[in-house]
Ligand SMILES: Nc1nc2c(ncn2[C@@H]2O[C@H](COP(=O)(O)OP(=O)(O)OP(=O)(O)O)[C@@H](O)[C@H]2O)c(=O)[nH]1
């Protein structure tokens with residue numbers, strides 16, 4: 051440390067050490083450099099400080115890139131809520147309209163194709179939980195299929211949106227074929243132990259208000275009903291939207307469970323959302339990691355044969371069960 055540094059230097063050094071953000075650090079470093087008198091004895095110090103400025107500038111640039119400029123962040127949707135489902139379909143079928151009427155999001159809705167170019171999430175309230183829906187550009191488009199298929203891979207389930215006025219049966223077949231090329235197989239039920247990636251899916255046949263739509267939706271149900279749940283809606287007339295919300299919840303693959311301390315009322319304000327098919331022990335792990343190891347048994351109101359029935363750790367839970375964990 052060169053001698054004869056002025057008090058301003060030590061003041062600036064203190065600020066630099068306390069700086070929390072990169073921007074604050076850079077500002078403090080500027081002051082620090084300015085406070086160092088220029089003479090031979092401070093050459094090395096000044097060179098060191100300048101090196102630090104350049105290092106911090108590099109870090110700031112990298113941070114900025116990862117926050118906004120980076121492709122990844124723009125095409126990646128932060129998961130929120132109890133489950134995430136993606137809206138999949140061809141142009142103009144009403145994916146964005148559906149997002150706008152079921153959630154608080156405000157997508158571009160237009161009668162020209164390819165009005166959606168980026169993923170847009172929205173939260174759909176369903177009873178006491180929220181489910182995240184992600185609006186996407188139509189599939190079958192070279193410039194977006196890459197990242198769209200990436201989202202389909204990681205999302206919990208698919209909502210296949212069809213236009214009842216435009217050969218919906220052919221649309222369904224083409225969607226299944228297209229996602230199949232990405233090795234994603236749609237299914238109405240969970241399939242385990244088979245190769246490939248199986249995704250739960252629901253067919254939403256939109257524009258029920260159009261002439262001829264009822265016939266088309268009957269034909270669609272006959273053809274696809276055994277494979278996937280099919281629900282006909284009209285976003286414009288707000289028809290069947292409550293049933294649709296329930297169907298979206300059903301296909302999401304989650305259930306709600308309420309925990310209840312022994313001798314007390316259940317806490318209905320905050321359901322635990324767990325994968326359907328989960329057992330008592332899996333719930334215990336979610337509630338508290340110690341609970342899983344200490345759990346002796348549980349009492350259940352709901353899916354058990356009688357209320358308050360004592361069940362074993364491997365008892366499979368159902369939606370809306372109230373569970374009392376005994377440790
Ligand atoms: N008749 C009728 N038209 C609808 C309905 N829902 C949406 N539309 C219309 O269909 C057109 C396309 O709607 P969008 O929601 O933009 O469709 P999209 O699937 O998001 O389209 P892309 O983003 O291009 O893939 C718009 O003109 C909507 O007003 C409906 O229930 N009935």
Ligand SMILES: [Mg+2]
Pocket residue numbers: 145146147158159165166185186187
């Ligand atoms: Mg759209």
